[in-house]
Amino acid sequence: MRKFTLFILVASFFGCKQPEKNIIQFSSQLDTLIIKTVKQKGTRSFTLGASSASFRDTNEWKNLNWFDGYPDYKIIYPDNIEDLKLGFQYIMFDSLRFFDKKTKKTLWQKTPSLADRQIIKITGIMDNKEIFIVDSNHNKDLRDDSIRTFGEFDWTYNNNLILCNYSIDLGTNVFKDSSWFQIGLSNNELLESTAQHLFTDFYIDNTNYQIGVIDVNSTTFDFYEPVLYTLMDNGVNKDTILMHDIVNYGEYIKLGKNYYKFHDLYNGCGTIVLTKENRFDTIIGTQIGMLAPNFKCTTIHNDTINSDNLDWHKSLLIANFSGCTGRSYDKFKELNILLGDTINIIGLESGINIDIGGILIDVEIDYNKEIYKKYRDAYSSYDCYLIDPSKRIIDKFDIFDWEVYLSDFLPKE
Numbered sequence: 001m002r003k004f005t006l007f008i009l010v011a012s013f014f015g016c017k018q019p020e021k022n023i024i025q026f027s028s029q030l031d032t033l034i035i036k037t038v039k040q041k042g043t044r045s046f047t048l049g050a051s052s053a054s055f056r057d058t059n060e061w062k063n064l065n066w067f068d069g070y071p072d073y074k075i076i077y078p079d080n081i082e083d084l085k086l087g088f089q090y091i092m093f094d095s096l097r098f099f100d101k102k103t104k105k106t107l108w109q110k111t112p113s114l115a116d117r118q119i120i121k122i123t124g125i126m127d128n129k130e131i132f133i134v135d136s137n138h139n140k141d142l143r144d145d146s147i148r149t150f151g152e153f154d155w156t157y158n159n160n161l162i163l164c165n166y167s168i169d170l171g172t173n174v175f176k177d178s179s180w181f182q183i184g185l186s187n188n189e190l191l192e193s194t195a196q197h198l199f200t201d202f203y204i205d206n207t208n209y210q211i212g213v214i215d216v217n218s219t220t221f222d223f224y225e226p227v228l229y230t231l232m233d234n235g236v237n238k239d240t241i242l243m244h245d246i247v248n249y250g251e252y253i254k255l256g257k258n259y260y261k262f263h264d265l266y267n268g269c270g271t272i273v274l275t276k277e278n279r280f281d282t283i284i285g286t287q288i289g290m291l292a293p294n295f296k297c298t299t300i301h302n303d304t305i306n307s308d309n310l311d312w313h314k315s316l317l318i319a320n321f322s323g324c325t326g327r328s329y330d331k332f333k334e335l336n337i338l339l340g341d342t343i344n345i346i347g348l349e350s351g352i353n354i355d356i357g358g359i360l361i362d363v364e365i366d367y368n369k370e371i372y373k374k375y376r377d378a379y380s381s382y383d384c385y386l387i388d389p390s391k392r393i394i395d396k397f398d399i400f401d402w403e404v405y406l407s408d409f410l411p412k413e
Contacts (some may be wrong), residue, residue: 039270041163042196051192090221260276298361300361347361
């Protein structure tokens with residue numbers, strides 16, 4: 001399940017200025033932009049998720065069938081820790097890729113062992129207090145690392161971050177890299193998450209843009225599931241990120257008058273490749289401005305719906321909700337009560353078998369796999385897509401925030 005927290009956009013305006021000489025400059029005539037980024041601490045206005053921090057007795061790790069790399073570890077533990085348990089933070093799942101600017105070729109990290117792909121961490125009792133230690137210099141010796149205590153998990157991803165250093169082997173040379181993550185308590189549950197992003201500042205013609213990249217998979221340092229977002233666009237500085245600002249791998253970002261595909265990310269060096277798309281208005285998809293995908297589906301009452309036969313004098317809202325958060329059912333009910341006569345509303349849910357009003361689609365039924373793939377593609381989702389009578393996507397938002405985005409459709413008092 002992927003969930004993004006939405007915020008109100010705060011913008012500040014800056015006067016036009018000439019491009020700074022030390023910032024990379026592109027022409028809008030270029031079809032491909034190869035953009036270098038810098039890895040930075042924190043998430044810069046982006047709210048990530050977190051996963052449970054897992055620590056086990058060392059013998060438990062040895063007995064796991066998949067953990068065949070455990071014998072390669074020669075870990076040196078401190079002597080004065082009781083009830084010691086072992087955990088791991090992934091550096092990467094696979095080898096990292098690098099872009100060689102001189103040769104325009106791809107370089108691959110030499111295939112690392114399981115031991116080299118993970119940061120060791122331990123927890124235990126010292127002086128009657130629960131503590132933990134992270135092998136932040138990646139030398140497998142936990143005696144020379146800081147002793148820490150568990151604090152509150154920081155959902156801003158800016159405080160109490162742990163810097164981890166590690167080596168990258170390209171075969172011809174070895175160099176140092178580093179990343180940040182945090183461990184903390186939230187509602188008495190021990191959580192962990194990466195806390196880093198890529199940042200770049202560049203010009204297209206005389207217009208300044210700033211772009212960030214974050215990995216929505218918060219369990220590893222290698223930007224396994226990268227998403228891209230604009231931090232500055234044509235003099236407007238964005239302090240928060242909205243759902244419709246997020247560009248997934250393979251989707252398109254608008255810079256000035258042009259659209260560019262998020263074509264590639266060399267996750268070892270953070271180089272972004274954007275390719276210009278001159279016919280964005282003909283593309284079928286679920287990004288804002290695209291033509292909405294057609295679909296056929298059947299309701300929980302066995303009525304067949306064909307998007308070609310809908311009443312396109314009105315806009316259509318395709319709204320996802322999920323039993324993982326029961327409150328989303330209430331939001332869908334509100335939508336139908338207040339807007340059911342104003343716009344067409346279709347609700348998508350996995351395994352729904354109760355009638356809560358409106359047009360309901362059980363996306364687990366085989367006949368509904370088409371609409372599932374195009375407008376949900378996840379067991380649990382809260383994404384809503386607003387489609388205008390010309391059959392274009394005009395907005396995208398979270399069902400919990402529908403009152404903000406659909407206020408113009410609400411009945412006037």
